[in-house]
Amino acid sequence: MSGACTYVVLSGGIGGAKLALGMSHVVPTDKLTVIVNTGDDFEHLGLNVSPDLDTLMYTLSGAVDPETGWGRADETWQFMAALEQLGGETWFRLGDRDLATHVQRTQLLGSGATLSEVTLKLCERFGVGPRIVPMSDDRVRTHVLTDDGKLEFQHYFVRDRAAPRTLGIEFHGARDAAPAAGALAALRDPALAGIVIAPSNPYLSIDPILAVPGMRAAINDSHAPVIAVSPIVGDAAIKGPTAKIMRELKLEVSARSIAAHYSDLLDGFIIDATDREKLSDFGDERPDVRACQTVMKSLEDRITLARATLNFCTTLATR
Amino acid sequence: MSGACTYVVLSGGIGGAKLALGMSHVVPTDKLTVIVNTGDDFEHLGLNVSPDLDTLMYTLSGAVDPETGWGRADETWQFMAALEQLGGETWFRLGDRDLATHVQRTQLLGSGATLSEVTLKLCERFGVGPRIVPMSDDRVRTHVLTDDGKLEFQHYFVRDRAAPRTLGIEFHGARDAAPAAGALAALRDPALAGIVIAPSNPYLSIDPILAVPGMRAAINDSHAPVIAVSPIVGDAAIKGPTAKIMRELKLEVSARSIAAHYSDLLDGFIIDATDREKLSDFGDERPDVRACQTVMKSLEDRITLARATLNFCTTLATR
Numbered sequence: 001m002s003g004a005c006t007y008v009v010l011s012g013g014i015g016g017a018k019l020a021l022g023m024s025h026v027v028p029t030d031k032l033t034v035i036v037n038t039g040d041d042f043e044h045l046g047l048n049v050s051p052d053l054d055t056l057m058y059t060l061s062g063a064v065d066p067e068t069g070w071g072r073a074d075e076t077w078q079f080m081a082a083l084e085q086l087g088g089e090t091w092f093r094l095g096d097r098d099l100a101t102h103v104q105r106t107q108l109l110g111s112g113a114t115l116s117e118v119t120l121k122l123c124e125r126f127g128v129g130p131r132i133v134p135m136s137d138d139r140v141r142t143h144v145l146t147d148d149g150k151l152e153f154q155h156y157f158v159r160d161r162a163a164p165r166t167l168g169i170e171f172h173g174a175r176d177a178a179p180a181a182g183a184l185a186a187l188r189d190p191a192l193a194g195i196v197i198a199p200s201n202p203y204l205s206i207d208p209i210l211a212v213p214g215m216r217a218a219i220n221d222s223h224a225p226v227i228a229v230s231p232i233v234g235d236a237a238i239k240g241p242t243a244k245i246m247r248e249l250k251l252e253v254s255a256r257s258i259a260a261h262y263s264d265l266l267d268g269f270i271i272d273a274t275d276r277e278k279l280s281d282f283g284d285e286r287p288d289v290r291a292c293q294t295v296m297k298s299l300e301d302r303i304t305l306a307r308a309t310l311n312f313c314t315t316l317a318t319r
Numbered sequence: 320m321s322g323a324c325t326y327v328v329l330s331g332g333i334g335g336a337k338l339a340l341g342m343s344h345v346v347p348t349d350k351l352t353v354i355v356n357t358g359d360d361f362e363h364l365g366l367n368v369s370p371d372l373d374t375l376m377y378t379l380s381g382a383v384d385p386e387t388g389w390g391r392a393d394e395t396w397q398f399m400a401a402l403e404q405l406g407g408e409t410w411f412r413l414g415d416r417d418l419a420t421h422v423q424r425t426q427l428l429g430s431g432a433t434l435s436e437v438t439l440k441l442c443e444r445f446g447v448g449p450r451i452v453p454m455s456d457d458r459v460r461t462h463v464l465t466d467d468g469k470l471e472f473q474h475y476f477v478r479d480r481a482a483p484r485t486l487g488i489e490f491h492g493a494r495d496a497a498p499a500a501g502a503l504a505a506l507r508d509p510a511l512a513g514i515v516i517a518p519s520n521p522y523l524s525i526d527p528i529l530a531v532p533g534m535r536a537a538i539n540d541s542h543a544p545v546i547a548v549s550p551i552v553g554d555a556a557i558k559g560p561t562a563k564i565m566r567e568l569k570l571e572v573s574a575r576s577i578a579a580h581y582s583d584l585l586d587g588f589i590i591d592a593t594d595r596e597k598l599s600d601f602g603d604e605r606p607d608v609r610a611c612q613t614v615m616k617s618l619e620d621r622i623t624l625a626r627a628t629l630n631f632c633t634t635l636a637t638r
Contacts, residue, residue, distance in 0.1 A: 045422050045426060046365055046366070046422065047365070072401075076397045076415065078395045079415045082420070083423060086419055086420065086423040086441060087440075088419065095397075096395065096398045096401070096415040099401070099418070100401035103402060104407045110365065122405060125406060
């Protein structure tokens with residue numbers, strides 16, 4: 001692949017950040033843009049918290065906690081312990097160092113900066129190479145319809161540990177939102193050589209991005225190949241509640257379901273090597289499907305998957 | 320003194336907290352109310368910070384940093400270090416544990432509680448015995464007129480280290496403020512046996528309290544003796560910029576100036592034992608003046624001064 005080519009990754013949190021980190025090792029960092037879900041954002045303890053943006057920022061700068069894949073390495077929890085003593089809300093864990101990110105973001109937003117501008121400033125401070133852009137500077141909030149009623153995303157996901165049964169998912173505010181300028185610019189870049197949908201939760205992490213009016217069209221209008229990496233391996237999710245949600249939504253838990261979900265977008269689809277025998281389940285039409293190792297345990301795994309994804313882009317583009 | 324008697328202390332931060340702590344050892348804790356300056360309060364990093372209330376709360380609960388006299392003991396500073404990395408405002412030092420107090424206060428105020436209610440809740444959590452009440456639930460902000468222009472209190476005091484020359488002091492909002500109900504109730508308590516003006520900065524810490532309409536009248540209307548402890552020993556302040564401000568305001572730096580400042584309120588005045596020879600500088604009229612050790616280095620010093628103050632109250636009341 002040429003160094004002049006640019007790439008876009010659509011990402012949720014931990015899983016997407018892993019692939020984006022791999023990409024950042026094989027693409028010049030100024031050629032890589034990650035468009036990040038902000039449907040998980042919320043206001044907590046008076047702070048503007050953007051969990052997926054932070055996970056990308058921490059992961060791509062090497063500041064992330066390597067054990068959890070979110071939050072900061074060498075974190076301390078004195079604030080949280082003190083807040084608990086005072087009877088404050090402690091279901092969402094904010095580390096002492098991580099807290100500074102939320103305070104600074106809240107300050108900058110309060111002074112009139114857009115989320116894109118704030119993200120850029122924070123990324124500069126963290127020394128992040130790739131461009132991380134929120135899907136939108138407008139407020140979009142994922143709500144999960146459950147048998148416990150409608151829940152804000154973090155209430156569903158963190159407070160209630162994704163235990164309630166999912167009946168549906170809504171992206172509150174999406175209809176009135178616009179893609180962030182940096183997201184559109186990256187998708188419209190003439191040098192764009194590939195759009196990669198990371199192995200994030202399609203329903204909770206990627207769909208909010210696609211729900212922003214204009215985003216889906218910008219992806220479809222691009223001449224660059226669109227490739228998704230399946231978050232489903234066998235009949236299980238690599239991480240998180242994807243498989244559980246699929247069952248609750250009466251979807252077959254398989255990579256094929258994921259491909260079908262993205263069918264109007266995909267040129268290429270990557271399933272895990274262990275699902276190789278399922279390649280014949282996919283038809284001869286779009287998307288072209290490849291099998292390779294998608295489970296990313298080491299940095300090498302991330303880089304290998306990133307390289308395979310880029311090679312796939314090149315193949316699809318030159319065909 | 321009888322256990323049925325109640326006492327009120329008017330207090331700023333560190334110096335007042337020391338005397339209040341001494342008082343809490345010689346008065347049943349449910350008989351002691353501390354009315355605290357909130358002119359120093361400010362909104363910082365989106366948080367409602369009440370430095371003097373916190374100093375009282377931490378001191379009376381034993382949570383205070385014994386080295387500094389403010390903030391929490393065994394504090395950590397990870398948040399501040401991370402905020403500095405992000406280019407945030409770091410001139411006002413907020414420890415990781417202390418931060419929880421401000422976040423919880425801000426949350427509770429945001430949900431509609433008064434500052435008195437919030438203070439009560441926080442004090443309960445910290446296990447504070449005496450009643451700590453803000454001078455007012457309304458917003459009063461001390462501004463210092465200096466040769467650098469008009470400065471908000473914390474900008475003058477912490478950011479600029481009280482270096483600018485003081486030309487005057489204003490209590491913004493005081494005219495429209497009312498004393499906190501708990502402050503008035505304590506001053507009107509039939510069992511009240513003494514009102515003690517702590518050796519705090521008269522101009523920056525006590526005057527804001529007295530500037531709240533109704534406060535001065537409530538003190539004067541009380542049958543209880545009013546006693547002040549001089550923050551000036553010799554021609555210097557025990558701590559902080561009191562002497563510097565007095566010079567800048569063209570006041571003689573002496574205990575006598577302090578007594579004159581409070582002249583319409585005082586029945587008794589306590590000067591330091593080292594100023595004993597100056598007793599004759601005071602006239603035979605009100606206030607009655609006593610000399611005793613006012614510099615409080617140890618807990619024993621605090622208790623000794625508290626006991627002397629209460630004895631003085633008893634003497635004045637029975638005379």
